[in-house]
Amino acid sequence: MNLNNKNILITGASRGIGFGVVEKLLKEHNCNIATVSRKIDSLDELFSNARKGDRKFKAYSCDVTEKQSVAETYKNITSDFGEIDIAILNAGVGYLVTPETFNSEFAEKTFAVNFLGVIYFIEQLLPSMIERKSGIIAGVSSLADARGFSGSGFYCASKAALSTYLEGLRIELFSYGIKVITIKPGFVKTDMTDQNNFDMPFLMDIHKSADYIINGIKKEKREIAYPFATAFGSKLIRKLPDTFYEFLAKRFKLG
Numbered sequence: 001m002n003l004n005n006k007n008i009l010i011t012g013a014s015r016g017i018g019f020g021v022v023e024k025l026l027k028e029h030n031c032n033i034a035t036v037s038r039k040i041d042s043l044d045e046l047f048s049n050a051r052k053g054d055r056k057f058k059a060y061s062c063d064v065t066e067k068q069s070v071a072e073t074y075k076n077i078t079s080d081f082g083e084i085d086i087a088i089l090n091a092g093v094g095y096l097v098t099p100e101t102f103n104s105e106f107a108e109k110t111f112a113v114n115f116l117g118v119i120y121f122i123e124q125l126l127p128s129m130i131e132r133k134s135g136i137i138a139g140v141s142s143l144a145d146a147r148g149f150s151g152s153g154f155y156c157a158s159k160a161a162l163s164t165y166l167e168g169l170r171i172e173l174f175s176y177g178i179k180v181i182t183i184k185p186g187f188v189k190t191d192m193t194d195q196n197n198f199d200m201p202f203l204m205d206i207h208k209s210a211d212y213i214i215n216g217i218k219k220e221k222r223e224i225a226y227p228f229a230t231a232f233g234s235k236l237i238r239k240l241p242d243t244f245y246e247f248l249a250k251r252f253k254l255g
């Protein structure tokens with residue numbers, strides 16, 4: 001797919017993976033870009049330095065956990081841009097939670113952003129995409145959806161919920177010509193991973209990550225799981241018998 005002249009919406013673009021995607025889109029594609037995040041200063045700065053030509057870009061401030069705010073923001077976006085062709089629903093949070101720091105508020109916050117924050121946007125996107133019988137919805141899940149990893153249980157569960165939901169949605173939307181893409185990054189160096197106190201194999205920067213995401217969307221892939229080694233490892237770990245997975249977790253002191 002050629003991204004030129006497409007209206008692209010991306011959430012969670014103020015920093016990290018989403019910011020990397022916006023930077024690359026601005027550099028290499030003549031598409032229109034609407035971004036959504038709570039803070040927008042970094043994007044205002046990026047946009048003010050970008051070559052405009054005849055394309056549009058605008059950053060909208062919105063908390064994706066507030067359903068009403070999502071509906072109002074979406075209305076503003078479509079009034080400024082017209083209908084959205086590609087939505088990259090990327091906003092996400094992750095907290096390291098141990099049995100000692102256990103607090104259900106972490107679960108509420110994680111599911112509010114990582115799962116419901118995506119669902120609220122899909123609710124806005126679907127009616128027009130169904131009517132037009134076209135569109136791409138790309139949800140950013142994670143390779144961490146494969147198993148319950150120690151310290152990241154709420155995060156893994158939220159991403160497993162998202163991946164499973166997108167899998168079903170993909171099938172439901174076959175007959176409408178709408179593509180659903182599940183994006184599963186491995187470790188990418190961002191504010192989110194800076195809090196991790198464990199080894200992160202094949203850690204990459206946001207530019208490399210953006211290459212994977214944009215190339216995958218152009219190819220309209222069903223799943224964009226990267227890098228290969230981590231994606232392969234996560235598929236393998238998912239298939240391990242539970243007892244063996246627990247043995248490895250104990251052996252490598254992951255608990």
Ligand SMILES: NC(=O)c1ccc[n+]([C@@H]2O[C@H](COP(=O)([O-])OP(=O)(O)OC[C@H]3O[C@@H](n4cnc5c(N)ncnc54)[C@H](OP(=O)(O)O)[C@@H]3O)[C@@H](O)[C@H]2O)c1
Pocket residue numbers: 011012013014015016017018036037038039040062063064065090091092093094113140141142143144184185186187188189190191192193
């Ligand atoms: N980094 C990794 O290794 C990795 C691996 C697999 C998957 N992922 C996924 O990739 C996505 C991006 O992660 P990242 O590493 O780039 O994280 P990040 O650097 O912490 O950025 C998170 C983005 O989400 C936005 N966001 C968070 N809460 C929000 C809310 N309530 N409303 C609106 N926007 C909100 C943030 O913007 P504001 O704070 O301005 O609102 C920010 O732009 C997440 O879904 C994450 O789970 C990351």
